[in-house]
Amino acid sequence: MATLKALVVDDASFVRDLVKRTVRQRFPVIETTDAQNGRRAQSLMSRTAFDLVLCDWEMPEMSGLELLRWMRQQPQYQKVPFIMITSRGDKDHVIEAVQEGVSEYLGKPFSPEGLSKKIIKVMGARLKQAMDRSGKSLASPAEAFKESAALLTQKREPAAEPSARPEPASPGVARAAKPARSAAGRPAPTLASVRFADSTLKSVIKDINLTEVRVLAKRDQAFPGILDQAVIDIEIGDGQMARLNGYVHQLQAVDKRQDTDFVSVTIRFVDEDPQKLEDLSRFVARFRASNR
Structure with a gap:
């Protein structure tokens, strides 16, 4: 039986579903609710008490950062864990999120294992106690994801996840180049x-x-x-x-x-x-x- 409540906020339903499946399979004591943007999440949080928020940054109507700022101003949510899940991984954005009170920072694309590690880290003893009461245990990441292999289409090594600590942006995060023309006038790739x-x-x-x-x-x-x-x-x-x-x-x-x-x-x-x-x-x- 679920004893903790988590709110999953992302404008992409595909991502919300992936996060909810991971939480459901790995942490059966956590009940998930989802919202498509920060404004909807704010409405849900005003009516229901959540123990964890997993939120995207870039969303319509209200961004993840705006939701985090509002959340830290509410007495009941000042210490509730907030994990920012986003494709923004540059140093300035990480620093901004940390200054606003983010608990952890998880870069997209993320692996289910990486998400699990972040949840265990921010929930700590409270999650362990809830799992113990339900007769479950917090297995090691490797053991846990042998059980939830259905979430993946192939086996892979664990990915290193961005830390909530400010770090330089990875040089591997590249971009599409501007279209150009070759010397012969043909479009460059x-x-x-x-x-x-x-x-x-x-x-x-x-x-x-x-x-x-x-x-x-x-x-x-x-x-x-x-x-x-x-x-x-x-x-x-x-x-x-x-x-x-x-x-x-x-x-x-x-x-x-x-x-x-x-x-x-x-x-x-x-x-x-x-x-x-x-x-x-x-x-x-x-x-x-x-x-x-």
């Missing part, structure tokens, strides 16, 4: 680095629309599994970046030969934030114009 929980795939964008992006990558890299989370950073102009969340929809060899050098990866977008969709629309228009 649009490069992109797609981030997964434990790897970054260097690739070339072959096609992109409002629902998905298809990239080509050399097969000598580490490839994700079907349904794995992904984040692709695209430059939308004036140095601004859009971080689009998605999942791997398809992996396909470019050639019919077994020794093909390239693999096509299709990533479906899951963001429902109108601002992100607007940013994506501008990028798609620029991409198509530069590749005519």
Whole structure:
């Protein structure tokens, strides 16, 4: 029987479902409720007492940072653990979240194991006691995720998760390059680095629309599994970046030969934030114009 309550806040239903499944399978004593943005979460928190909040940063109507600020002003929520789950991993944003009272910081894409570690860390003895009363135990991360392997489509080594302590942004977090023209006047390829929980795939964008992006990558890299989370950073102009969340929809060899050098990866977008969709629309228009 659940004795603790957690609120999962993210504008992408795919991410909310992934977080709730992880919590349900790993911590049966935690009951989860979800909200699609900070405004809805604020309404739920005003009516129900939650013991844990797992929240995205970039959302419509009210961001995760705005929700955190409001939450720390409420007497009943001043000490409630707040885990920020976001694709923003640069130093300035980590510092800002820490200053506002974030308990832990988890970067997207995240592994279920990484999420579990953060929850155990912020809930501490209270979670252990609840699990003990229910006859469950907090197994080691390796043991725990042997049991919940259904959450993953392939076995992988644990990913190092960003700390809530301010650290420099990882040089592996790359972005889509601005379209350019070759000396011969042909469109130069649009490069992109797609981030997964434990790897970054260097690739070339072959096609992109409002629902998905298809990239080509050399097969000598580490490839994700079907349904794995992904984040692709695209430059939308004036140095601004859009971080689009998605999942791997398809992996396909470019050639019919077994020794093909390239693999096509299709990533479906899951963001429902109108601002992100607007940013994506501008990028798609620029991409198509530069590749005519």
